[in-house]
Amino acid sequence: MAEYFGKRIVGGRGEGPAIVTRMPVNFTAAFTKIQNIFPGRRAEIRDRHHDLFGKNIQGSVLVFPTCIGSTHSGLVLLEISYRKVAPAAMIVRAADSLLASGAILGQVWYGRGIPLIEYHNDDFYDSVRPGDFIQIDGDSGKISIL
């Protein structure tokens, strides 16, 4: 087991299999497509510019560099939290205002936030592999790869 300590952005605990990308995520482009808004309501990334195209991120620990694009990001993250199809947690190299907002909104308004840790160093990103089982404690900033 390997442990890393990052910075708490949004507290809470979460665990799940890692989904890892080196590309920034545009949540609006990813989740405002027909596949996500019509019945079935999956949390599948539908941004054709992205290497996670077609991946369902529900219940995962999503590992990515940063969040880009539209200020609708919060609508999408709030909605997937509200519907209980959000990632179990997120680990990001640089937390921007939109990603943090999205993770916070569900917590404040519905008691269902997405724990979010900011971690800068290469060591974690070099060792984490897609599918690794990860536990995070958003309050202390601890990341454990089991």
Add this chain to the structure above:
Amino acid sequence: MSASHRTHIYCREMRMKLEQEHENVLRGEDGEAMALAMKTLVAYGEAFGAKRLVPIKSAHLTGSFGISPFSAYYQILGRLADEGAKFKVPTTLNPRPGRDLNIINRLIFGRQKRLESCYSALGITPNYSCVCYFNANVPALGDRIAWAESSAVQYANSALGARTNRNSILIDVCGAVTGLTPEFGYLLDENRRGRVLVRIKIDRMDPPALGYIIGKTVVDRVPVIEHYPFSREELKNMGGAMAASGGVALFHVEGVTPEAPDMKTVFDGSPKETITITQADLDAMRSKNTEKIRHVIFGCPQMTADEAAALAERFAGKKTALPVWFCMIPDEMKQFEQTGLFRKAREAGVQVYDHCPLASLPVRKKSHTVLTNSGKLYYYLENTEYGATDDCLRACGVL
């Protein structure tokens, strides 16, 4: 659990210093939804180490589409309106989504009327445009504001020198009903300086393509572009692209934007990193598959009357071979409709709308490939190709 209990627990953990009147709102004096709005701003600020909430001059909201399959945002807005909350600062709103274009849009945007009456109860300025910053809501240099809409945030920060973070949907509403925003990020001098120098080796300027490439390359750092005499519309279109392919909240143009009188000032020294963008980079963005194009769209961010007039000249006396849309700022569309060029554009087959093409177009036939000179629309809309303005006119058969 009652809101007051929840906020009580929260207060004990809180590190941000609040004014007494804001503490009272947090305790629930103005109602439960207002307490949660205040709590949202505190949690948002604390995530970024903000020490205080500061007053804002205005807000701009992005949530103008009443999207039926989404619910949480609309519930929250309804709670605020039902409690009698009012926007405390002038607050403008993004474009309408083109609900009445077809039956499927009417289904997808089924919440539109209820949403608009909610905003009206809260006290919205009904400009219905992402381009609020030319007329409806114009901040001054140094004003602290709390805007959403990535392209508007970027114009306000970059071209006007106002100060706003990239606020998410709902964070923008919490700012508007409280008149406050947490002080961090782009509100502070140290985060507004240039980070990356962008050298341009370009013969035929194409601002949206340049913006798209800059956004993709610098992601969320502050770029400073070498001097080029961009018009306000070019800054708008370049910025819209930069905030879609990247997360750029602020850019500078040497000698053009207000915080970049010269390179030394804007970098507070010299740049740590330099990138060069060439004509070949811009040309690589342009569609090579123009024979598949079935629809040409102009206006994302929405067009001004000047932009529409300049394009209409190119259509005058001709007939477009493909459906073509101009998507315009509603107030500017009213001006344009009074002109002879509007009539000529209509005779050429141009359809002129005041809604958002990004919201209105996702439902269309898969074979229905769109060509646009908008770097932003190109990023977001599936099955879309990018073209310089002349490429778009060629596809319409008028050039």
